[in-house]
Amino acid sequence: MSKIQIIPLGGVRESGKNLYAVEVNQSIFVLDCGLVYPEGEMLGIDYVIPDFSYLEENKERIVGIFLTHGHADAVGALPYLLEVVDAPVFGTEFTIAIASITAKAKGLGDRLENFFKIDEKMEIEFEDAQVTFFKTTHSIPDSVGIVIHTDEGQIVYTGDFRFDAGATPLYQTEFGRLTDIGEAGVLALLSDSANAESSFENVSDLRVLDEIVETFSNADGRVIVACIGSNISRIQQVMDAAYHTNRKIFFSGTELYDIVDTALKMDKIKIPSRRILGQIKQLNTTPDEEVVILETGDVGEPLKAVEAMCRGQHRQVKIKEGDLVYIASTPSLAFETTMARIKDQVYRCGATVQEITDHISTSGHASQTDLKLMLNFLKPKYLIPVNGEYRMQNAHAVLARQLGYKDEQLLLPALGDVIELHQGVLQITKQVEAGDVLVDGIGVGDIGxxxxxxxxxxxxxxxxxxxxxxxxxxxxxxxxxxxxxxxxxxxxxxxxxxxxxxxxxxxxxxxxxxxxxxxxxxxxxxxxxxxxxxxxxxxxxxxxxxxxxxxxxxxxxxxx
Ligand SMILES: [Zn+2]
Missing domain, CATH: 3.10.20.580 (Ubiquitin-like (UB roll))
Incomplete structure (x- = not known):
């Protein structure tokens, strides 16, 4: 009989900043270590990371930090945790590559020897539990879910995921593995709630590609694609669509956003043919109808770059009459006003704007059907909706109820709540310190x-x-x-x-x-x-x- 505790230290009652501690006897397994970008009213704050007090106090017991994927909401706060905790880090090849970049940028290059590449075939044995992984579909390749095997049943954390039967190999879910995990008995499922409120079904990536191809074919002039750099699958589709429509891709900006750069170097973005890659100095001599300009933004924020293109402040590109600005990834709600302002500027330049979401619904996160499917595969005894604000966690719970789950099987914890297994029953018993730490340039936590x-x-x-x-x-x-x-x-x-x-x-x-x-x-x-x-x-x-x-x-x- 193992003593089991699950403690969300980030990622519940909020979007992003995922950080979950799973304790089996004396061992602590840390799942993800993300950050969140602040909302409009936090002036001058670069980002928000979780409060690590609990992990710091118990650092001797941490056996590993396990990462699901390379997005900031899963790995962004890792360097800050590594400053207070010395534990091995586990992730897939691409995730480790991204985590290494962030660690190096914080001067933690010497810790990389403690970073370990895992894959979905590996079983890692620890004193109190075994850890395995399963491949998932998300907007970035090499995404996995994590399984902690205990003698009380498995604890499964999905990370960000969706299902897509039309996904390309790099993004395919292992459906067989999910069935196996479900058969072996799942005690608790921590599952992505980011999209639980939306009643729209995500279209398959195949359909997304068709949509982009159609947009490129219908455009008479240049297409300027604004796509957030962390959406690797979308960048892949933009490449493929350029290939199908005989357009060349020009990367704007002085340097590539490091995630995109890493993905290209590691072949996680497949270039359909060398001939689609244009040199920026040839931009003005290439016929307009053969041009796709891909803007991922210097710090992953492409809309600001588009604005600079409108104002003639961009080094390489100036928006002109006949251009189509294509917003290929949906910016968060926080950008709504920025978006309206930028659209206005684009039209004033004589160009037009289209958003991918004008015609299709697409998200990297599980739709309501996906969430139900995951519950059907894994049949957990308890569902803990994570990675979402309270209303999203709640919407996730409502879906579970439709599948016959009882209230006592649904746990909607707040930050720092300790969910404990007691005589076969999981319940919230107490709280530990948890919350936000604001990061402002170089200072951490000194901004109150x-x-x-x-x-x-x-x-x-x-x-x-x-x-x-x-x-x-x-x-x-x-x-x-x-x-x-x-x-x-x-x-x-x-x-x-x-x-x-x-x-x-x-x-x-x-x-x-x-x-x-x-x-x-x-x-x-x-x-x-x-x-x-x-x-x-x-x-x-x-x-x-x-x-x-x-x-x-x-x-x-x-x-x-
Ligand atoms: Zn993600």
Missing amino acids: SVVLRDRRILSEEGIFIVVATISRRLGRVLVGPQITSRGFIYVKENIEILQTCSTMTLDTLDKHLASDNFDWNELKQDIRDQIGRYLYQETKRRPVVLPIIMEASSYQMPNE
Whole structure:
């Protein structure tokens, strides 16, 4: 009888940032280690990673970190985990290649000797459990699901997946293996919920290819394809479609997005024929109807590059009349306003825009039918919907109920919930520390909600700085107050407001200097409150008020 715990440390009640700890007796198996890109209101934050406190506290017990695929939501936070935890990393060839790039970029090149390539035929024995893998279909090749074999049954984590009977070999699911796993008895299934809410069925990749071919054939001029670099299967289809329509592919941008570059070097993107590869210097001498420009964006964000092409700020490409901008991967909802703005600019250049989703529904994640099929294959005793916000986890649970699952078989944990096996029953028993850590350029976790609030206020309301020099010994204000504002009001037109602020500050300074219990914090707070209140009353805005009060202790009055 093994002691079993499953702890989602990321990836539940949120999209992305997958991180699950499965404990079998004393061993901890870490599944995925992803990050998430922040939403609009997190100013200046590059990305969000999971809180690793629990894993750090228990690092001696971690036997391995197992990765399902090479997307940022599965491997992006790995370098940060490796900074606090020293454990071997397991993944398929392509996944390890991508994980290695991110590790090297963080200066962790010496850890690569602890990275191990696995494949779907391998069985890895650990003291408390065995780990195996099964191939899945996703928008990036070499995706796998993970199985942890315990004497209480198997624990299966799908990673991001979908089903597609028309998938090419690099992307095919091993249906036979799924049946075998189901036969052997699954205790718990952690399954992808990202697309559980959508009632649209994904079309097969074969149909997607037809759609792209048709688009390329119907276009009279150049086609500029904007496709997110991590969608390797889509880039493959764009290559194939260019081949079928006798167009040449030109990669724009100075350097290729590293995932695409790695995929090309490792033959994970198959080039149908050398003749389709165009040299960017030949772009202007190639007839328009033979051109496909592939833009994956410098940091994987192609829409920004398209915008630069419209404005004539792109180094190689300028959008012109007759061009078709083809959005070949669906940007997340967060980009909706950007998208609308860019479309407008494209049309103003005399070009047109088409989105792949205008005609077909396609996603790298399991549709409702796919999710039901997975449940049918694996027949788990318990379903734990993961990789999704609460409403998606819930939609996944609703599907399971349609298949006859009872409420007690469906577990919808929050971050840090400990799901424990007790006398054959899995239930949430307690919580461990879990949450978000914000990464801002080089700093990790030193940005809290207060800093974010200040950044938001600064960007929306501006800043108001009050500078003065005082002498407590002399009990008087020596210099100032001087008032500066940025991003708030135009100084020349608001002399009166500034003068009032200056007088108010002077009064406050005098009052505090006269007091017997002078306190720096109280003084600054008092200035902030008074000025803040006054500015709000006058302007209905709340800028950041920053009093900088200095003490001139050795100051001598000239006539002293
Ligand atoms: Zn993915």
